[in-house]
Amino acid sequence: MxxxxxxxxxxxxxxxxxxxxxxxxxxFRDIKxxxxxxxxxxRRKEWEQYLGAHGWSCIGWPKAxxxxxxxxxxxxxxxxxxxxxxxxxxxxHIGVELAGPTLLAxxxxxxxxxxxxxxxxxxxxxxxxxxxxxAGSDLAAVRTKARLExxxxxxxxxxxxxxxxxxxxxxxxxxxxxxxSKGPKGLTFLMLPLDQPGIEVRGIRQINGDAEFNxxxxxxxRCPADSLIGLPGEGxxxxxxxxxxxxxxxxxxxxxxxxxxxxxxxxAAQANGAARDPLIRQRIAKAEIGLRLxxxxxxxxxxxxxxxxxxxxxxxxxxxWATWRRDxxxxxxxxxxxxxxxxxxxxxxxxxxxxxxxxxxADTIYGGTxxxxxxxxxxxxxxxxxxxxxxL
Amino acid sequence: xxFAFTDEQRMIGETVRGFFAENxxxxxxxxxxxxxxxxxxxxxxxxxxxxxxxxxxxEDFGGAGLGMVxxxxxxxxxxxxxxxxxxxxxxxxxQAIAHGGSAxxxxxxLPALAAGELISAAAWNADVAVADGRLSGxxxxxxxxxxxxxxxxxxKDGAWMVELKGEGVSVTSHVTLDQTRPFATITLANAPAQxxxxxxxxxxxxxxxxxxxxxxxxxxxxxxxxxxxxxxxxERVQFGxxxxxxxxxxxRLADMMVEIEQARSAVYWAACAVDExxxxxxxxxxxxxxxxxxxxxxxxxxxxxxHGGIGFTWEHDAHLFFKRARxxxxxxxxxxxxxxxxATMVLGAAA
Numbered sequence: 072m073x074x075x076x077x078x079x080x081x082x083x084x085x086x087x088x089x090x091x092x093x094x095x096x097x098x099f100r101d102i103k104x105x106x107x108x109x110x111x112x113x114r115r116k117e118w119e120q121y122l123g124a125h126g127w128s129c130i131g132w133p134k135a136x137x138x139x140x141x142x143x144x145x146x147x148x149x150x151x152x153x154x155x156x157x158x159x160x161x162x163x164h165i166g167v168e169l170a171g172p173t174l175l176a177x178x179x180x181x182x183x184x185x186x187x188x189x190x191x192x193x194x195x196x197x198x199x200x201x202x203x204x205x206a207g208s209d210l211a212a213v214r215t216k217a218r219l220e221x222x223x224x225x226x227x228x229x230x231x232x233x234x235x236x237x238x239x240x241x242x243x244x245x246x247x248x249x250x251x252s253k254g255p256k257g258l259t260f261l262m263l264p265l266d267q268p269g270i271e272v273r274g275i276r277q278i279n280g281d282a283e284f285n286x287x288x289x290x291x292x293r294c295p296a297d298s299l300i301g302l303p304g305e306g307x308x309x310x311x312x313x314x315x316x317x318x319x320x321x322x323x324x325x326x327x328x329x330x331x332x333x334x335x336x337x338x339a340a341q342a343n344g345a346a347r348d349p350l351i352r353q354r355i356a357k358a359e360i361g362l363r364l365x366x367x368x369x370x371x372x373x374x375x376x377x378x379x380x381x382x383x384x385x386x387x388x389x390x391x392w393a394t395w396r397r398d399x400x401x402x403x404x405x406x407x408x409x410x411x412x413x414x415x416x417x418x419x420x421x422x423x424x425x426x427x428x429x430x431x432x433a434d435t436i437y438g439g440t441x442x443x444x445x446x447x448x449x450x451x452x453x454x455x456x457x458x459x460x461x462x463l
Numbered sequence: 464x465x466f467a468f469t470d471e472q473r474m475i476g477e478t479v480r481g482f483f484a485e486n487x488x489x490x491x492x493x494x495x496x497x498x499x500x501x502x503x504x505x506x507x508x509x510x511x512x513x514x515x516x517x518x519x520x521x522e523d524f525g526g527a528g529l530g531m532v533x534x535x536x537x538x539x540x541x542x543x544x545x546x547x548x549x550x551x552x553x554x555x556x557x558q559a560i561a562h563g564g565s566a567x568x569x570x571x572x573l574p575a576l577a578a579g580e581l582i583s584a585a586a587w588n589a590d591v592a593v594a595d596g597r598l599s600g601x602x603x604x605x606x607x608x609x610x611x612x613x614x615x616x617x618x619k620d621g622a623w624m625v626e627l628k629g630e631g632v633s634v635t636s637h638v639t640l641d642q643t644r645p646f647a648t649i650t651l652a653n654a655p656a657q658x659x660x661x662x663x664x665x666x667x668x669x670x671x672x673x674x675x676x677x678x679x680x681x682x683x684x685x686x687x688x689x690x691x692x693x694x695x696x697x698e699r700v701q702f703g704x705x706x707x708x709x710x711x712x713x714x715r716l717a718d719m720m721v722e723i724e725q726a727r728s729a730v731y732w733a734a735c736a737v738d739e740x741x742x743x744x745x746x747x748x749x750x751x752x753x754x755x756x757x758x759x760x761x762x763x764x765x766x767x768x769x770h771g772g773i774g775f776t777w778e779h780d781a782h783l784f785f786k787r788a789r790x791x792x793x794x795x796x797x798x799x800x801x802x803x804x805x806a807t808m809v810l811g812a813a814a
């Protein structure tokens with residue numbers, strides 16, 4: 072059992088750090104530290120392309136497709152240094168972390184040729200269409216329909232919470248392709264270009280005033296017959312494989328962003344005297360402990376990737392970080408006091424900490440609510456009976 | 464990234480676990496609780512058959528020369544069975560001598576400690592007066608103090624070894640909430656004492672070993688309360704269903720698992736940081752002691768609640784965990800104390 076990384080990996084860390092910091096203090100200093108997904112979109116698309124041009128956009132992919140064949144440890148290191156350098160949230164993280172790995176695992180050679188080079192180059196931005204108004208926690212209840220007609224898939228229905236659909240080029244969806252099928256059976260995984268008459272994207276304003284999410288409507292939307300991944304009816308299997316990619320190496324980069332948030336709270340507490348309050352001190356210590364335990368939990372999870380047994384650290388990770396961050400947002404507001412309730416500018420726009428407080432309410436919902444997480448932990452981790460399905 | 468047990472460590476874990484599962488039975492533990500809080504037969508087997516009393520002591524003095532990670536594995540299993548062993552004092556004293564003792568002091572005590580021939584206790588933050596190599600003062604709440612042969616006294620400006628069967632020592636044992644680790648009050652009146660060569664290092668090593676022992680015991684105990692409650696929830700039927708199928712019940716168990724997994728990261732982070740001399744070690748130790756202790760207490764409380772009435776009986780083992788957990792909360796610094804230490808590292812001293 073060891074805590075750290077090898078000397079060769081530390082060397083790689085230095086290389087990543089040097090390059091990233093040079094960009095964030097140089098040509099891309101204007102987007103350093105940008106923390107919401109919707110600001111300075113054009114510059115951030117340029118940043119995606121710049122990452123691609125220098126071979127840093129998807130280092131875990133095979134070299135043949137624009138990656139670096141980076142090891143898990145190297146991917147973790149890059150994610151950490153990326154966040155430490157203050158580089159902005161990846162506007163194409165769905166393409167790089169979800170669509171790309173899904174294509175690599177399940178796509179045909181032609182599909183790989185068609186999509187992977189452009190994703191790697193930052194030229195094709197992807198978004199994800201899974202949830203629907205009546206398929207939230209119960210994801211398998213999707214009603215969006217797909218049928219094959221004259222060599223094309225025709226899609227009708229509605230998706231919701233499609234992050235960044237308004238700035239994306241392609242969307243992948245799970246849709247029901249077998250008439251009368253129910254639950255996970257009869258679903259198909261399709262990729263559709265967003266720029267077409269059959270697709271309408273409407274923004275959803277969130278509690279922080281921002282509009283990162285959308286509703287996406289499909290009215291006879293079309294894509295070529297070979298836009299499906301896997302076979303018709305295999306959509307659920309592919310969607311579940313994709314969700315497994317979701318909690319990979321990016322978790323450690325995410326933690327570095329959490330580090331920046333906690334540091335901002337510490338600085339605020341020192342500036343306004345809250346750091347002298349014994350109760351605030353206890354809570355800051357708890358936050359510090361929680362953040363460190365997240366790191367070592369993630370390292371346990373990543374050290375264990377090749378073990379087939381149930382990995383407790385992996386199974387409990389989502390609820391752990393989401394709950395920690397919600398508590399962090401509440402701590403931030405208690406540290407700031409009423410100053411945290413007043414916007415700095417003219418509009419309903421919030422700085423790092425008030426925005427953290429508001430946005431963290433989404434963390435315990437998306438990607439499986441805390442309640443769904445508890446079901447999963449109890450059923451998969453502890454072997455307890457499954458929740459019975461109703462018949463409404 | 465290798466933040467996982469090696470094959471050798473996995474084997475140690477399985478062996479130790481098997482040993483306690485077979486020997487540290489509820490019946491034997493209860494016999495020790497009614498006596499002086501130690502299962503002697505268990506202690507002897509632990510030390511001689513498995514050589515575990517010397518797991519983290521140097522090989523030159525009869526130990527196995529392993530680190531805090533392996534010791535934590537041992538303490539985790541001992542904690543899982545609420546084993547009535549003098550493990551806490553033993554670990555503190557052994558590490559104090561190994562790190563702060565002279566060559567003669569190591570030769571004098573370590574082989575006997577590694578063989579389990581001596582039972583030792585430790586006093587942390589003791590307020591004692593020193594004159595001519597003799598100690599005076601009253602030390603309260605010494606775990607297993609009434610049965611120990613040897614006492615380590617960590618004071619403000621030194622660390623001393625005192626033979627408890629010698630002159631100038633009087634010991635009062637107390638009926639204690641956790642009967643597997645009863646407290647004693649030890650009064651020293653010009654008791655002969657031997658100062659350890661490097662008192663500061665000895666004190667630090669004792670503290671580290673004590674914190675690792677307690678947080679690992681807490682982790683093992685917490686996991687065991689969860690495992691036993693899960694097993695019960697599958698057998699117990701009410702309203703025509705296993706109670707473990709009710710969401711209110713499942714979610715409480717899931718929350719226990721979430722906490723325990725964090726406690727596991729904390730304990731082995733701390734143990735590993737100590738073994739690697741990492742600058743993070745002090746932070747990790749404060750985090751592990753406070754987090755694991757809180758986790759254990761929450762889980763043990765849940766164990767009683769989730770067992771219903773049977774969990775409140777003397778006959779059921781739930782109270783053994785609950786009382787051990789309560790005791791660990793206070794030993795070697797309570798949660799607020801450890802968190803304030805972390806706050807000081809992060810924010811600077813409180814004004």
